[in-house]
Amino acid sequence: MSRIAATFEHLRQQGRRALIPFLTAGFPDLEHTVPLMHTLVEHGADIIELGVPCSDPMADGPVIQRASEQAIACGMTLRRAIDSVAQFRWTNTHTPVVLMGYANPIEAMGYPTFIARAQDAGVDGVLTVDYPPQECTEFAAALAAAEIDPIFLLAPTSTETRLREVAAAGRGYLYYVSLVGVTGAATLDTAAVAARIPAIRAATGLPVAVGFGVRDAASAQKIGAAADGVIIGSRLIEILEAASDAPEMHRAAGEFLGSLRTALDQPHGAAQ
Amino acid sequence: MNRTTGNSPFSQPDEHGHFGRFGGVFVSETLIAALSELTDAWRAARDDETFWAAFQHEMAHYVGRPSPIYHARNWSQQLGGAQIYLKREDLNHTGSHKVNNCIGQALLARRMGKTRIIAETGAGQHGVATASVAARYGLPCVVYMGAEDVRRQASNVYRMKLLGAEVRAVESGSRTLKDALNEAMRDWVTNIADTFYIIGTVAGPHPYPQMVRDFQSIIGHECREQMVKLAGRQPDEIIACVGGGSNAIGIFHPYLDEANVRLTGVEAAGKGLHTPFHAAALGCGRAGVLHGNRTMLLQDANGQIMEAHSVSAGLDYPGVGPEHAWLQETGRVQYVAASDDEALAAFHALTRAEGILPALESSHALAHAARIAPTLPKDAIVLVNLSGRGDKDMHTVAEYGGLQL
Numbered sequence: 001m002s003r004i005a006a007t008f009e010h011l012r013q014q015g016r017r018a019l020i021p022f023l024t025a026g027f028p029d030l031e032h033t034v035p036l037m038h039t040l041v042e043h044g045a046d047i048i049e050l051g052v053p054c055s056d057p058m059a060d061g062p063v064i065q066r067a068s069e070q071a072i073a074c075g076m077t078l079r080r081a082i083d084s085v086a087q088f089r090w091t092n093t094h095t096p097v098v099l100m101g102y103a104n105p106i107e108a109m110g111y112p113t114f115i116a117r118a119q120d121a122g123v124d125g126v127l128t129v130d131y132p133p134q135e136c137t138e139f140a141a142a143l144a145a146a147e148i149d150p151i152f153l154l155a156p157t158s159t160e161t162r163l164r165e166v167a168a169a170g171r172g173y174l175y176y177v178s179l180v181g182v183t184g185a186a187t188l189d190t191a192a193v194a195a196r197i198p199a200i201r202a203a204t205g206l207p208v209a210v211g212f213g214v215r216d217a218a219s220a221q222k223i224g225a226a227a228d229g230v231i232i233g234s235r236l237i238e239i240l241e242a243a244s245d246a247p248e249m250h251r252a253a254g255e256f257l258g259s260l261r262t263a264l265d266q267p268h269g270a271a272q
Numbered sequence: 273m274n275r276t277t278g279n280s281p282f283s284q285p286d287e288h289g290h291f292g293r294f295g296g297v298f299v300s301e302t303l304i305a306a307l308s309e310l311t312d313a314w315r316a317a318r319d320d321e322t323f324w325a326a327f328q329h330e331m332a333h334y335v336g337r338p339s340p341i342y343h344a345r346n347w348s349q350q351l352g353g354a355q356i357y358l359k360r361e362d363l364n365h366t367g368s369h370k371v372n373n374c375i376g377q378a379l380l381a382r383r384m385g386k387t388r389i390i391a392e393t394g395a396g397q398h399g400v401a402t403a404s405v406a407a408r409y410g411l412p413c414v415v416y417m418g419a420e421d422v423r424r425q426a427s428n429v430y431r432m433k434l435l436g437a438e439v440r441a442v443e444s445g446s447r448t449l450k451d452a453l454n455e456a457m458r459d460w461v462t463n464i465a466d467t468f469y470i471i472g473t474v475a476g477p478h479p480y481p482q483m484v485r486d487f488q489s490i491i492g493h494e495c496r497e498q499m500v501k502l503a504g505r506q507p508d509e510i511i512a513c514v515g516g517g518s519n520a521i522g523i524f525h526p527y528l529d530e531a532n533v534r535l536t537g538v539e540a541a542g543k544g545l546h547t548p549f550h551a552a553a554l555g556c557g558r559a560g561v562l563h564g565n566r567t568m569l570l571q572d573a574n575g576q577i578m579e580a581h582s583v584s585a586g587l588d589y590p591g592v593g594p595e596h597a598w599l600q601e602t603g604r605v606q607y608v609a610a611s612d613d614e615a616l617a618a619f620h621a622l623t624r625a626e627g628i629l630p631a632l633e634s635s636h637a638l639a640h641a642a643r644i645a646p647t648l649p650k651d652a653i654v655l656v657n658l659s660g661r662g663d664k665d666m667h668t669v670a671e672y673g674g675l676q677l
Binding site: 078108134166177 | 461462571
């Protein structure tokens with residue numbers, strides 16, 4: 001069983017939901033990436049999505065765009081993001097790490113090289129935003145052969161047929177994009193998300209994690225009542241951005257994640 | 273007349289939008305449904321005679337087509353070799369070939385019941401054409417433009433505003449065309465129900481490269497008829513500039529099966545291909561994924577997209593349409609490059625010899641014509657796509673010559 005599957009299974013047995021923070025590798029600088037990953041785990045992260053910065057993040061809102069630009073300016077690359085995972089694994093062998101990014105850095109490295117390095121480093125899943133399943137069948141198969149989960153997105157606009165196609169291609173979990181828009185948008189309709197989850201569950205045995213508009217404990221809790229996992233990205237990056245110095249950044253990130261953890265672990269009816 | 277040839281080896285793309293290993297649909301899941309809807313609507317429109325009748329009507333009465341072909345006798349004589357003919361897309365309403373595609377996509381938008389238009393623009397030609405067409409059809413229009421380009425192309429920004437469009441300056445990334453495209457995609461993803469995104473070139477995810485090509489192919493179809501009437505035969509060589517490549521594909525595509533017609537695309541060599549300041553994605557790039565398709569891209573070793581450079585803002589794009597990448601790979605079309613200096617020299621030469629001010633983009637194609645014409649016999653025929661007029665470039669040309677207007 002993959003580390004991601006084991007994590008969801010363990011949580012399921014406890015009746016808990018996965019808390020999945022997203023962190024842009026290299027933001028705010030190279031040296032804080034791995035320490036921040038550990039901070040997130042200490043304060044309740046079950047899985048970490050590590051964003052590989054890209055010059056043209058088409059699906060991202062302004063917050064992650066800014067973070068990506070700063071990370072690239074700091075010298076973050078796909079190679080270094082993989083190295084960060086390897087370093088994280090020196091002291092953490094239980095928390096799954098998913099690399100999330102865009103296709104071109106992977107194509108530039110060559111996907112066989114990428115997969116070999118990711119496997120060596122202890123990467124558990126890969127989510128490539130602009131690789132829909134039909135454009136990456138070989139890549140997804142090669143990932144699976146290396147015991148790395150190819151993770152795919154589903155959107156509110158995905159048709160029933162599409163839902164089944166994506167569900168058949170994905171492993172680890174399905175990432176449900178909670179709104180029609182870019183990351184960090186402020187228009188999340190938690191009731192609409194909850195209403196959509198049963199149709200997804202009917203098409204897949206995979207856990208369903210929800211992201212793109214979750215900003216606080218209240219929305220995390222409402223999403224958590226319906227989904228298996230909650231992904232939080234832009235809001236976390238904003239908190240890192242706002243911190244005056246490194247200790248404050250770790251403290252604020254920990255406090256924020258802790259508040260989400262507490263909310264998620266409350267009985268599911270409590271959100272109503 | 274806009275149909276692609278049936279059983280040609282060049283009847284691409286396949287049903288998923290692939291031109292060989294290039295093209296495709298490399299987008300986030302959030303755009304998949306919208307692109308499927310667009311693909312279905314486009315397929316239906318493509319087979320509908322009434323759609324093409326409406327398109328032809330607009331081409332004749334709003335754009336002023338067919339655009340003439342002009343035999344540049346003076347310039348040909350000066351160059352001392354081949355006869356140079358110019359396809360006068362500069363005479364179209366709004367001043368370039370861009371309007372052909374805007375009309376086509378706007379008609380499709382209306383057919384689909386979309387009530388809002390968005391577009392990206394670099395120099396502003398596509399933005400102006402889109403804003404004009406949006407005004408013509410009474411559709412609200414938002415044009416995304418890199419903040420750096422907004423500064424450089426102030427008069428086109430003003431033109432778009434006069435036409436009723438809202439121009440949004442994009443402050444992310446390199447603040448140029450590629451970032452405007454990213455931002456337009458983000459708008460589309462957010463407003464998918466009512467919005468139609470008019471992409472200005474043969475790039476983007478399927479069906480855009482095919483759809484834009486089919487609208488622009490009116491250029492080549494006209495040439496096939498006009499050349500026979502004017503010169504008694506088809507040209508020996510056709511030359512067009514390539515940024516994203518819409519004017520080039522428009523004139524090349526109806527000739528792909530004519531093995532005797534040599535086809536040459538000219539990229540912007542900027543300050544030189546040996547420097548980092550050029551826009552030659554086909555000449556110097558590597559295959560990769562950007563803006564929804566796999567194509568040739570200017571990128572660094574880590575797969576980050578690099579900024580392109582050209583004196584002509586319209587060629588200033590780090591990628592190229594996927595069909596061009598494929599046509600290069602098959603060898604059917606050859607791609608060369610012309611520098612800023614060569615383009616400017618051709619600009620001045622044509623202006624003085626023929627009284628025609630070409631756009632700086634088109635001047636790259638003219639530069640290559642000037643290079644080869646002297647090596648060819650006097651009865652050889654070279655057809656250049658004069659894709660736009662140069663009035664918009666007065667400031668750039670003056671500045672390049674050390675003058676301030």
